[in-house]
Amino acid sequence: MAKLWAIIRREYLERVRSKWFLIATFLGxxxxxxxxxxxxxxxxxxxATDEVYNTTILDATATGFGQRLSVAIAGDAADRKKIPQxxxxxxxxxxxxxxxxxxxxMSKEKVGYLVVTEQTVAGETAKYAGRNASSLPDMSQIRNxxxxxxxxxxxxxxxxxxxxxxxxxFIPLNFSTERITERGRGGxxxxxxxxxxxxxxxxxxxxxxxxQTIMSSVxxxxxxxxxxxxxxxxxxxxxxxxxxxxxxxxxxxxxxxWIATTYVxxxxxxxIMVRLGAPTTSFALPDISFGAAVLFLAFxxxxxxxxxxxxxxxxxxxxxxxxxxxxxxxxxxxxxFAGVFIQPVLLNPTGTTAQVLSLVPITSPIIMPIRMAVxxxxxxxxxxxxxxxxxxxxxxxxxxxxIYRVGxxxxxxxxxxxxxxxxxxxxx
Amino acid sequence: xxxxxxxxxxxxxxxAAHTAVRELTLRVPTGSVYGLLGxxxxxxxxxxxxxxxxxxxxxxxxxxxxxxxxxxxxxERLGYLPEERGLYRKMQVRSVxxxxxxxxxxxxxxxxxxxxxxxxxxxxxxxxxxxxxxKVDELSRGMQQKxxxxxxxxxxxxxVILDEPFSGLDPVNAQxxxxxxxxxxxxxxxxxxxxxxxxxxxxxxxxxxxxARGDKVLDGPVTRVKDEHGKRNIALALNGGGMDGIASxxxxxxxxxxxxxxNRFFEIEMAxxxxxxxxxxxVIESGAxxxxxxxxxxxxxxxxxQKVSGAAPAGEAAAWAHVEDGMSGHG
Numbered sequence: 001m002a003k004l005w006a007i008i009r010r011e012y013l014e015r016v017r018s019k020w021f022l023i024a025t026f027l028g029x030x031x032x033x034x035x036x037x038x039x040x041x042x043x044x045x046x047x048a049t050d051e052v053y054n055t056t057i058l059d060a061t062a063t064g065f066g067q068r069l070s071v072a073i074a075g076d077a078a079d080r081k082k083i084p085q086x087x088x089x090x091x092x093x094x095x096x097x098x099x100x101x102x103x104x105x106m107s108k109e110k111v112g113y114l115v116v117t118e119q120t121v122a123g124e125t126a127k128y129a130g131r132n133a134s135s136l137p138d139m140s141q142i143r144n145x146x147x148x149x150x151x152x153x154x155x156x157x158x159x160x161x162x163x164x165x166x167x168x169x170f171i172p173l174n175f176s177t178e179r180i181t182e183r184g185r186g187g188x189x190x191x192x193x194x195x196x197x198x199x200x201x202x203x204x205x206x207x208x209x210x211x212q213t214i215m216s217s218v219x220x221x222x223x224x225x226x227x228x229x230x231x232x233x234x235x236x237x238x239x240x241x242x243x244x245x246x247x248x249x250x251x252x253x254x255x256x257x258w259i260a261t262t263y264v265x266x267x268x269x270x271x272i273m274v275r276l277g278a279p280t281t282s283f284a285l286p287d288i289s290f291g292a293a294v295l296f297l298a299f300x301x302x303x304x305x306x307x308x309x310x311x312x313x314x315x316x317x318x319x320x321x322x323x324x325x326x327x328x329x330x331x332x333x334x335x336x337f338a339g340v341f342i343q344p345v346l347l348n349p350t351g352t353t354a355q356v357l358s359l360v361p362i363t364s365p366i367i368m369p370i371r372m373a374v375x376x377x378x379x380x381x382x383x384x385x386x387x388x389x390x391x392x393x394x395x396x397x398x399x400x401x402x403i404y405r406v407g408x409x410x411x412x413x414x415x416x417x418x419x420x421x422x423x424x425x426x427x428x
Numbered sequence: 429x430x431x432x433x434x435x436x437x438x439x440x441x442x443x444a445a446h447t448a449v450r451e452l453t454l455r456v457p458t459g460s461v462y463g464l465l466g467x468x469x470x471x472x473x474x475x476x477x478x479x480x481x482x483x484x485x486x487x488x489x490x491x492x493x494x495x496x497x498x499x500x501x502x503x504e505r506l507g508y509l510p511e512e513r514g515l516y517r518k519m520q521v522r523s524v525x526x527x528x529x530x531x532x533x534x535x536x537x538x539x540x541x542x543x544x545x546x547x548x549x550x551x552x553x554x555x556x557x558x559x560x561x562x563k564v565d566e567l568s569r570g571m572q573q574k575x576x577x578x579x580x581x582x583x584x585x586x587x588v589i590l591d592e593p594f595s596g597l598d599p600v601n602a603q604x605x606x607x608x609x610x611x612x613x614x615x616x617x618x619x620x621x622x623x624x625x626x627x628x629x630x631x632x633x634x635x636x637x638x639x640a641r642g643d644k645v646l647d648g649p650v651t652r653v654k655d656e657h658g659k660r661n662i663a664l665a666l667n668g669g670g671m672d673g674i675a676s677x678x679x680x681x682x683x684x685x686x687x688x689x690x691n692r693f694f695e696i697e698m699a700x701x702x703x704x705x706x707x708x709x710x711v712i713e714s715g716a717x718x719x720x721x722x723x724x725x726x727x728x729x730x731x732x733x734q735k736v737s738g739a740a741p742a743g744e745a746a747a748w749a750h751v752e753d754g755m756s757g758h759g
Binding site for chain 1: 444477480481482483500503504506508510512513514515516517518519523527528530531532533579580
């Protein structure tokens, strides 16, 4: 036991202290933060900018329409400075006024100018020219203000007084959106799909990254011939177990750090959003029971044991990283196969495909946690999935340990699949 | 307690294409320095790996100090230096050594004390520079070899197994290794090493075993092995001149059975019943200037060549060529 512990500790400490681990562990949360904050920040960009206030309204209506429009564009912005400037012009002088306004825009004194005429009051045409003409939120705010002002003028014409007009046209509508899926769940359903995707993606990445880490670690020991010294001190199975557990613990550490920082970031999301001036929409984390958390952990550990022991076997059979890349292709195909099904299973977590894939050990460590995140899984299916995965782990470990103990001592040319199959039958 | 550090009984190891070791039986007395000699591919490394329980024999038994080699506890009494050497390159030297010691059941604090002791003894730790804090990568090859010795001996093993320990060593480290082997013997430890460098074996070993193509050719104490091969050898050294004449004398099979020609030095095995005096007379008659003519015990090198080529099934010349190939394979 003490020797197994020594191997686990060496694997763990050497990796946790490495630069690569520190960088990945630090960049992970930055990446997650970006995922959480950037969409909200982009959403906040869909609000009109301050530029709409730095505009000129050329009013050729002679009815004070421009003044009212200016107030409407400013909306509830109480600041006096944040209000478009109104210039009343005679229809005949409009062309000259427009060229003056154009020069002002070109010299960056103003952002743009709006022309309102008789046709505008009639609800027919209005014209805007400016640097922000392509900004959808700005244009939409101006268009809304125009509609509101036109409506107000019409109401006035049929004899509704000024204060009533304001009352009638002011519609501070808060339009909330909610998605309904075939399972009938709305916003919280979306959150759990995101959560399921995150879990699946995390497991997928971790298995690939740390599987290859184990493979490199085995290759290093084999090519540097340290393996032989270690094998003279401990049984090969202990060495293999120590590697899988040590590197697995590194992966687990990284995930725990990632999940913890992501959780903190989600908690801090609202203050961050307020700082960025973005609207604080509620983002409910799906409730994870303690039992579910234990199951997630179990799938991570079992899936990791399954794949990393096979990666270790590949590492022991080859003589260099280059050979390993080629030899590990079948494993990579197995994992990518599971990865390809992440999205289909998210969309249909109770279908036959999802059910079958969560029973096969090759895919179940990734597929089953996704299903657990987005839907309820019957206990029998859960038991079957874990049962088969445990059997798969035993099979993978048995196969790996037999290839491993022979492969580590074989140097020279890369073995063929047939030779590796023969190694399995060697006594030792 | 038994008198034998290693007792190998009828061990065979087969691989798919060939038999690496065939019916090997040998005993290594406790406290001796034992040489395992043979050309490349003779089965030395396979034998060593079986002693260390890295691989298991197909048939036969191996016991170490009276305990089956498969007993996990026995590994803590063994120290092993493999033929191809290497360490974890990215690790700190001290961490590597501590790790290797822990695998042999040495506690961290005790390991630290011994690491300091060894590092100072092999001048890897001086008041100016402690290489223990450097990464393995940063050490020169010679220093890495020293670290590897330390790793082999840190847990004070009773049986030290060195596979081709002299290959790739610079002269300074080779001398340090010889000193260490002598020191280990003085302290009652058993040392077994494989080599194809007969000079080293002859000087260091109490007993030897010669194996070729998986078969044991001979074994026993070096003195007995040499006695058994009699005083039938002549050491002949020339001062130059008359080389052509010598060559024809050496080809006379009624007089010379075998000669090892090193240009100016010859080790000659007399043919059965031939008289060394006749040989001396003919050499002088050929006009050569004789510097040395001595009846000697055959060197281990001679015995090795004779025995290994004798074991060859496919004609002597081919076997000689094979052996010489094997010998030049390593430095």
